[in-house]
Amino acid sequence: MLNPIAADTYKTDDAYLMGTYTPQPIYFSKGKGCWLTSDDGIDYLDAISGIAVTNLGHTHAAINAALVEQTNKLWHVSNTVHIQEQQLLGEKLCHLANMDNAFFCNSGAEANETALKLARLHGHKKGIKNPLVIVMSGAFHGRTLAMLSATDSPNARHGFGPLVEGFLELPFNDMNALDNLGENKKDIVAVLIEPIQGESGVRIASPEYLNKLSTMCSDNDWLLMLDEIQSGIGRTGSWFSYQNFNLKPDIITLAKALGNGFPIGACLASGKAASLFTPGSHGSTFTGINYER
Known part of the structure; x- marks a missing residue:
């Protein structure tokens, strides 16, 4: 007391x-x-682990040493020049996740915003004027305005309307809903899903459901985008939870435990999604990561 x-x-x-x-x-x-x-x-x-952040614990000796070493060499130079540490971290993550390239940012919400921009680019490239991204009931993808619109939380959304359009919410882990998309199907360009939801309880999508989603994405040229912000970086026994389901996503998003308290997010892409961005199509000031270990 x-x-x-x-x-x-x-x-x-x-x-x-x-x-x-x-x-x-x-x-x-x-x-x-x-x-x-x-x-x-x-x-x-x-x-609480800082809300699924400090997977390696507090004041880990190796993390402290890496931060001190880099702080004594260089802090920030921006993405107007090559950054070796950023290149090495991108390579390491892509090898772990079997992806092709990475965009670094400051948070999970920013990583998901990056994924959304890739999805819309993919849709416009196909000639879809008003692209739709499937999201799930019970999902939580962040608190930026677009990610609030993709998040199923009336409390978090309250007072911030109008929301961003372009999302189609389906019941989580519901096979029948995938078979009843109706007229919306022609405008769908991607699926954004947490393989394991953590905001509304720990809810795990079934392997059958995720495999069906993956097949639908392949058959319809949709991007399979997996939000691994909370379930990634070793929390399920694999580096990323989707590896327990033998999935091959087009995009994954990371943050939280990726930095163990150091603010960092990442959007990893593969295949057709990896070539959608061009110079000037996306960026951020504080995304020139100088720390890699």
């Missing part, structure tokens, strides 16, 4: 922060592995 002085301190400190969160009344001053230590010296098991 907090004493009144401590409670007032928390309230005062939050006065200069926008009220988008309701944090618990506690400060953590340090962490080691899966343990956090509060400012009054009490140890807590970190079962």
Whole structure:
């Protein structure tokens, strides 16, 4: 139980922060592995992992060493020049995921926005004027306006309308819904799905469902886009959860545990999706990653 002085301190400190969160009344001053230590010296098991971020734990020696080494050499130069560390990280991720190339960004929402832009480019290239992307009930893809529109959360969406058009929501893991797309089918260009949903409980798509989605994407020239932001980077025993289902996606999106607390996201593409971007078609200031280990 907090004493009144401590409670007032928390309230005062939050006065200069926008009220988008309701944090618990506690400060953590340090962490080691899966343990956090509060400012009054009490140890807590970190079962949240910074919301699926710190897969390698707090203050991991190898991560600390890599960050310190790079910080002492170079911070930021932008994508107007070649960045060896960025090239090496792209190569490493593509080899792990069996993909062709990568775009780096700052968050999962940005990675999903990148995937959406690729899907729309793919649709326009096919002559589809108003491309549709299939998304799922119970999904969570981020809080940018487009990703809110792809996310099934009335609370998160409240007050931010009008939403971005171009999404067709289907019930998650429902085989019958895939057979009843009707007139919408001609405008569909991609499917965006989390193989394992984490926002509305841990909901795992069946292998049969994912394989059917994959087959439909192949048969109809749709992009299969897998959101691995929460389920990727070793959380399911494989590097990425889709590898447990023997899928071959066109696009995967990553963030969270990819940086273990360092802000980074990535969109990996393969095949036809890997050649859709051209110089100037996408970019961001803080995406010239100088850290690779």
